[in-house]
Amino acid sequence: MGQGQSCIRYSPEVNFFRAVQFADLEAVEFSLTNDPAILNRTTFYDRCSAFHIAASNGHLELLSMILGRSVNPDLLNRHKQTPLMLAAIHGKIECVQKLIEAGANILKFDSVNGRTCLHYAAYYGNSDCLQTILSAAQSTTVADSWGFARFVNVSDGSGATPLHLAARQGHRSCVRILLNNGALVCALTARYGCPGSSPLHLAARGGSMDCVRELLSWGADRLQKDSSGRIPYFVALKRKHGACAALLNPGSAEPLVWPSPLKFISELNADAKALLEEALVDANRAREKNILKGTAYSFASPVHPEAERNEDYDDDDDEYASEVNEYELCCICFDQACTIEVQECGHQMCAHCTLALCCHNRPNPTTSCQSAPVCPFCRSNIARLVAAKSSSNPGKARRSRNFTEASSSFKGLPTAMATIGKLGSRGSERIANSSDMLDKP
């Protein structure tokens, strides 16, 4: 920050930048009173303004003070980075929010890697900043001028999208947020990583099981080759990420994939979506367990508390039995509780069966406009799924509304159903957990 300059002539400037660095508001005010133009000065090496320093250090009050003096929120440093980019790099969410409110441009590209603030938030795994930037992109003129989808999938100088960077760095929550916002799971890089890498190649390279899982459940292609002809499986093997390689092995069971998000998930009720998400994670975990069985790799990654919790509850199902009884038993699998209700017909089934009904092994780009799934009981189109209410009379077995119609309608279910029924046998405690969740306001 200019400390290297020994010339006495610059000392007010040095003092000013030191005060900014340590958010000494009084000293900053003093400098500004003496010389208001000092706000336009920059540090010697990076040409960072006080604005940049305040943003990267998360000094919100100071940042607001500078913004109050009508400084251009998109000042550039030596690398053409804006204060917003620096705040996104350092995960200073309050500064990110403040800068966006002040009209900072989220569409600026720096000159180091040709990246936007979205790339930086994704690369450094700052998911709250990422979410804030995406929300801003939806509500500002970016959506009109550029198109939201284009912004989410913008490439940096080496052809990497924010999803590529998040997958490479192993930031699962960023991967999930980006996918939820329309990031293309099949995008290929130009030069980043190995040329022609997909996000799955990069997750394999980084060795993140969480990211591999997330991408696979979004339909990432295990057979996609990069420009040197390697599939993600070989990338994981080469980097000695054995557990990832096991999941990526094209010979292992296909993962379950979310239904076409555009067509279907947007119409999902939030509670129902949470239940289905649980069921999907559950089914894929059980699949993983089978794949990894007999290998040297453990199923539960240490950073995944949920997975560990599941292990603990393995022999403890009885504890939850009474809660599960509050729901009717699913008439398709006769194994899980009915937690999802089809509207308008009101038929109920468990989350695992619903998922089997709506899931396709991998979205086929040529048939992306699939017709809506139909209710397995009455064959009417499913307009909407909601979380089923538990019975108010838990002790008494209710005669299922589905029961009489059930036997004739099973043949309509996809074959994936059978797999899910087996895989999801540990679902009861998950459903109990979910019902707890639903009770919250």
Ligand SMILES: [Zn+2]
């Ligand atoms: Zn079921």
Ligand SMILES: [Zn+2]
């Ligand atoms: Zn129905």
